[in-house]
Amino acid sequence: MLTVGIDIGGTKIAGGVVDEHGTVIASTRIATPAGVPDIEHAVEEMVDELRAGHDVAAVGVAAAGFIDSARSTIYFGVNIPWRNEAIRPRLEARLGLPVAIENDANAAGWAEYQFGAGRGYRDFVMLTIGTGIGGAVVAGGELYRGGHGVAAELGHTRHIRDGLPCGCGQRGCIEQYASGRALQRIANEIADAGGIGIGLAAARTQRGRLSGATISELVLQDDPGANEALRTVASAIGETCGQLTAALDPGVFVIGGGVAQLGERLRAPIEEAYRAHVPARGFRPVADIAIAELENDAGLIGAANLARQAS
Numbered sequence: 117m118l119t120v121g122i123d124i125g126g127t128k129i130a131g132g133v134v135d136e137h138g139t140v141i142a143s144t145r146i147a148t149p150a151g152v153p154d155i156e157h158a159v160e161e162m163v164d165e166l167r168a169g170h171d172v173a174a175v176g177v178a179a180a181g182f183i184d185s186a187r188s189t190i191y192f193g194v195n196i197p198w199r200n201e202a203i204r205p206r207l208e209a210r211l212g213l214p215v216a217i218e219n220d221a222n223a224a225g226w227a228e229y230q231f232g233a234g235r236g237y238r239d240f241v242m243l244t245i246g247t248g249i250g251g252a253v254v255a256g257g258e259l260y261r262g263g264h265g266v267a268a269e270l271g272h273t274r275h276i277r278d279g280l281p282c283g284c285g286q287r288g289c290i291e292q293y294a295s296g297r298a299l300q301r302i303a304n305e306i307a308d309a310g311g312i313g314i315g316l317a318a319a320r321t322q323r324g325r326l327s328g329a330t331i332s333e334l335v336l337q338d339d340p341g342a343n344e345a346l347r348t349v350a351s352a353i354g355e356t357c358g359q360l361t362a363a364l365d366p367g368v369f370v371i372g373g374g375v376a377q378l379g380e381r382l383r384a385p386i387e388e389a390y391r392a393h394v395p396a397r398g399f400r401p402v403a404d405i406a407i408a409e410l411e412n413d414a415g416l417i418g419a420a421n422l423a424r425q426a427s
Contacts, residue, residue, distance in 0.1 A: 119427070120166050121420030122159055123178040123220060124148065126195035126247050129155070131162040132413065133170045134420035138231035140413050142166055152201055160210045174214040174427035176419030177207065178223035180250070185265035187217045194283040195247060216423040220244075220415050222268060224408075225252020226259055227418030228370050232409035237367040241360060242408070243270060243353060245382075246373035248283075249291040253364060259422075270360065271295070275352060294352040296328050296375050303331050303345040313341040332378055346378065347385050354389025361403060362395045372408030383407050 118141075123130045125148060132143035144162055149155050163175055181193035188205065190198040207215045218226075225234070225242035229252075234240045238257050244250040251270025253260040261267050271291035272284045279288025292298060303326050307316035315334060320326045334342035357369050369390070376382060387405040394402050410417060 117173045117424060117427075118170050119420040119423045120163050120172050120175045121178065121223075121416030121418070121423070122162060122175065123223070123415030123419060124155060124159070124196070125180055125220065125415075129158055129162065130412065130416050131159075131166055132416045132420070133166050133172065134417055136424065138227065138410075138417050138421065140417065142170065143413075143416075148196070152197060155196070156203070156206060156210065159207060163211055163213075172213065174216065174423040175207070175211060176216045176218065176223070176416075176421070176423030177203070178218055178220040178415040178419040179203065180220045180248075182266040182269065183217055183219050185261065185263070187265065190217070191266065214423065214427045216419065216426045218419055218422050219250070219252075219266075219268070221250025221270075222252045222259060222261070223416075223418030223422065224250070224372055224410075224414035225254065225268075225370070225418065226422060227410050227414040228372065228408050229254045229259075230421060231417065232414065233370045233406040234368060239364070239366045240368055240370065241270075241357075241364055241366040241403075242370040242372055243357075244373035244408075245294065245349075245353065245371060245375040246296050248297070249295050250373070253366075255364070270356070273356065273359070275356065290352060290356050294349045294356070296373070298352075299331060299345055299349050299375060300326055300328060302348050303342060306341045306345055311341075312344060315339040316341040316345075328374060332375075335378055335381055343381075346382065349375070350382055350385035351389040354386040354391075355393045357386065357390040357403070357405070358393030358395070361390075366403050368404040368406055370406050370408050372410075372414060376407050377411070379407055 240254040249271030275290040276288035280292040282289040306313040
């Protein structure tokens with residue numbers, strides 16, 4: 117049975133036809149429109165395009181937002197203006213197919229659990245490090261959604277008391293200190309300070325700004341300022357993993373999202389910080405730290421798989 121997975125992010129919508137093994141056999145991608153009605157229309161057009169040459173049984177949608185326990189209404193979005201949007205019934209009416217709605221990080225985590233870096237573990241946590249920070253928790257082999265459907269919003273756990281304001285309405289969330297946007301802010305601060313930031317400053321002058329791709333390029337060139345920015349972010353992630361261990365005791369933390377493309381250069385300092393902040397350090401088992409394997413397709417693969425299970 118084939119299903120379609122749609123991954124709605126803050127800047128792009130990715131879609132694909134996915135088989136039961138998690139293989140994407142057809143795909144498409146567009147920029148995310150500004151308004152909710154335009155997003156729904158774009159999803160309809162993408163699904164129509166994808167199912168034109170394939171017999172599709174259901175559609176899974178991964179959305180960046182807080183989703184109710186019925187997996188039908190998106191309560192709130194930080195980077196997309198979802199506000200109590202009854203997405204599932206509207207999309208089912210548009211498409212004439214069963215639709216499953218899931219938080220985008222949950223969907224990506226489920227894909228990694230089923231087909232990627234989380235295979236072989238029963239208890240699993242994923243952190244997706246992109247524009248913001250998403251999270252997913254699998255407990256005892258089941259995706260954990262919580263009492264109201266909005267569990268695992270791990271990017272909105274507090275890292276700094278009374279810290280930087282966050283789009284969720286709180287202050288000091290880890291998202292403000294360890295996301296892709298945070299990496300850019302920290303890199304700019306290092307560039308402004310001079311010293312080890314000279315390479316970052318030169319790149320900023322040459323290219324007009326310090327994009328995530330530029331910072332990653334400099335990290336791979338062993339630029340000291342870029343490496344320091346990455347270590348700052350990685351240390352915050354590792355500390356958060358230590359705190360999460362106290363509550364969840366997973367077998368593995370899987371790190372995904374765009375920043376995770378730096379691979380071992382990100383993983384190693386996360387593990388170092390994690391081991392320094394895990395409770396009862398030295399007297400208990402600790403989780404493995406792994407980099408996600410499915411990269412940009414994880415959200416749509418997970419959404420498609422969850423739609424298959426629900427149909």
